């Protein structure tokens with residue numbers, strides 16, 4: 134479904150109701166351009182507790198506070214380093230989260246007891262309308278149960294939470310970016326020390342774009358390494374997304390190189406395994422002819438988008454669907470080792486880590 138560029142006039146009462154629910158300490162799920170968020174009043178400790186309970190997430194893990202304008206930064210931070218402001222001005226609203234020194238009053242329930250707070254202005258008309266109506270910050274992790282796939286449609290959210298847990302689910306169609314925001318950590322930043330800026334989680338806003346904007350090289354992550362985890366462990370920053378079993382479907386997932394794909398799939402077919410495939414190639418295009426419609430018994434074979442932005446947009450939706458087939462295994466062709474694919478490769482590796 135196409136996301137409306139603006140919010141229709143008649144829907145204002147929906148946002149008033151949603152904002153009212155947030156004021157009451159209830160949870161409201163809403164779309165962002167990355168994934169759907171499960172929102173709670175960032176200033177209400179009881180609401181945050183309810184949020185953690187609904188997600189089944191350990192309560193010492195920090196959450197991102199969503200805001201709608203740069204002026205709100207001062208409500209949550211002690212100060213904003215100049216390069217962080219430069220990024221905010223260039224990429225907000227957008228798929229970027231900034232880790233900044235927290236203001237004293239920010240709840241420990243939000244920060245996980247750390248001295249920092251995560252902030253982001255999402256680029257989605259529904260999210261922005263809700264945030265404007267509510268006026269205060271909304272704490273929102275991805276609207277999935279802990280360790281499960283992030284939702285990119287309202288239906289994905291509804292499939293995970295009952296009405297008694299989530300008061301409202303705002304439907305804004307499918308998320309246009311499809312993967313969680315790029316997290317940039319400024320907590321170690323001292324004036325003039327650009328190298329202390331780190332990417333904690335890769336997203337579709339690329340390291341290269343951030344470096345070009347800030348005119349410096351920064352420490353980042355490469356999906357094939359576990360820099361995110363090591364950095365997180367070293368600094369004791371708790372980043373749930375850095376756990377290897379995160380973003381996982383229930384079905385085991387295996388990443389296979391193009392060269393090995395034919396043989397791997399043929400072997401699964403031969404033993405009558407119930408499997409599905411995400412590949413850049415059609416089933417019948419196997420070079421040795423073993424992947425014809427007749428010989429492969431894939432439950433579903435998805436031909437993936439060659440464009441990384443299209444692939445990212447579709448990935449969680451595809452995994453949700455294939456997971457729903459309740460097969461033995463999901464086979465995913467390895468994605469290219471290129472900067473535009475880093476966040477995708479990162480999520481695939483975490484999804485694969487379960488086996």
Ligand code: TXA
Nearest residue numbers: 167170195196249250251274275313314371372373374
């Ligand atoms: O795109 C997104 O970022 C989505 C949408 C809903 O905005 N949100 C999202 O939230 O992915 P969540 O909770 O699933 O992931 C937020 C990540 C976690 O890995 C968390 O640990 C990290 O942000 N985080 C939050 N506060 C932090 C802090 N103060 N220091 C370090 N990491 C932090």
Ligand code: MG
Nearest residue numbers: 274275283374
């Ligand atoms: Mg999440």
